[in-house]
Amino acid sequence: MKIKKTPKRMCTGCSEMKAKKELLRIVKNKEDEISVDLTGKKPGRGAYICKNVECLEIAFKSKRLERNLSSKISDNIYDKLKSEILTEQQKV
Template sequence: MGKRKIPMRKDIVSGEMFPKKELVRIVKNKENEVSIDPTGKKQGRGAYIRLDVDAASTARDQKTFDSAFGIKIEPSFYDELYAYVDHQVARMELFGNGK
């Protein structure tokens, strides 16, 4: 059996490419609502951020998704993103590959 291709996506904070499983998708829908998309299948414009607490902190400080989506995003979203990333990192440390 041949090797499977690993889907790669660009982290919006660092600009580096990472395997899709190491990132989380943030999506903006038609109503300009921004949300975390753990499934990666929600409708709308998506951007990826690495599952790293420092990356989430940098995104919050630089308001990365405000400029990526061209809208003003509430600070509470960045707090939610930080909490989500922190939780996922802790899960990966406990269980391995995030499962």
């Protein structure tokens, strides 16, 4: 019986390779809307980030998130992402 490989992705904030299930996917769709993809299956360009606010802040300050998604991210979108990560943390 084959052992199934767990897909790994790199966190945009801390640059650590982690299992895909441990990370949140931030996606930019064709209309250039940026949102958190909790299912991991939304169509569009994706970037992965740890489920903590510190990694989001590092990725935002160093503009890694903007480079990965190839678009400018406003402070409003950043605040929305931060609140969604905080609510996700409370669920866990």
